[in-house]
Amino acid sequence: DARVTQTPRHKVTEMGQEVTMRCQPILGHNTVFWYRQTMMQGLELLAYFRNRAPLDDSGMPKDRFSAEMPDATLATLKIQPSEPRDSAVYFCASGLVLRGREKLFFGSGTQLSVL
Amino acid sequence: ELKVEQNPLFLSMQEGKNYTIYCNYSTTSDRLYWYRQDPGKSLESLFVLLSNGAVKQEGRLMASLDTKARLSTLHITAAVHDLSATYFCAVDIRGFLDSNYQLIWGAGTKLIIKP
Numbered sequence: 001d002a003r004v005t006q007t008p009r010h011k012v013t014e015m016g017q018e019v020t021m022r023c024q025p026i027l028g029h030n031t032v033f034w035y036r037q038t039m040m041q042g043l044e045l046l047a048y049f050r051n052r053a054p055l056d057d058s059g060m061p062k063d064r065f066s067a068e069m070p071d072a073t074l075a076t077l078k079i080q081p082s083e084p085r086d087s088a089v090y091f092c093a094s095g096l097v098l099r100g101r102e103k104l105f106f107g108s109g110t111q112l113s114v115l
Numbered sequence: 116e117l118k119v120e121q122n123p124l125f126l127s128m129q130e131g132k133n134y135t136i137y138c139n140y141s142t143t144s145d146r147l148y149w150y151r152q153d154p155g156k157s158l159e160s161l162f163v164l165l166s167n168g169a170v171k172q173e174g175r176l177m178a179s180l181d182t183k184a185r186l187s188t189l190h191i192t193a194a195v196h197d198l199s200a201t202y203f204c205a206v207d208i209r210g211f212l213d214s215n216y217q218l219i220w221g222a223g224t225k226l227i228i229k230p
Contacts, residue, residue, distance in 0.1 A: 042220055042221075042222050042223065043203070043205075043220040045218065091157065091158070093158075102146070102163070102207070103160055103163060104148075104160060104218075105160070106157040106158040106159070107157060108156070108157045109157055
């Protein structure tokens with residue numbers, strides 16, 4: 001089965017350290033999303049790409065977060081420096097428009113804990 | 116303000132019972148999604164509702180959309196324990212091929228079905 005692959009699944013780090021999360025979207029999907037999920041805020045859209053170009057990253061704190069798609073098979077989300085308030089589950093999703101219907105497929109997420 | 120409100124946010128019920136989760140949204144849209152999330156897991160697409168009056172059914176779950184009332188419902192028939200999960204609705208304002216894509220998520224309904 002085709003699926004979105006995220007690494008690492010879990011990350012524990014100390015405040016101030018750089019964190020890089022990776023996502024391999026489903027082959028052929030041209031839209032990639034980064035979401036953050038917390039108990040308090042629910043699901044928040046951080047950034048999304050279409051055909052590797054960033055379309056919107058307004059949900060992301062620009063001073064510390066950055067998102068890129070170096071190629072069609074890899075999306076990255078970096079936090080530098082990390083802070084305890086960044087602790088959350090980060091999901092990547094890729095999307096496809098098929099017969100007029102849009103569908104998102106989510107990865108398993110990266111559980112980030114910043115101490 | 117764009118809002119998607121789900122209720123209830125928490126539901127505990129017995130197996131065999133029927134119940135409905137409601138999703139109200141504050142702006143015009145004819146695309147609505149339902150997702151399921153098991154604890155510690157990713158989000159899985161359940162239904163995509165694309166027009167007024169759309170009804171989709173999968174097993175014991177049935178989703179409907181009333182765009183005039185800005186309301187979607189997820190109905191559970193004769194609940195079984197395996198349906199225990201958190202259910203999210205999400206309203207697509209423009210579609211993710213639009214450069215001003217917005218997918219507004221509800222807070223989720225945590226459903227516990229007791230054997």
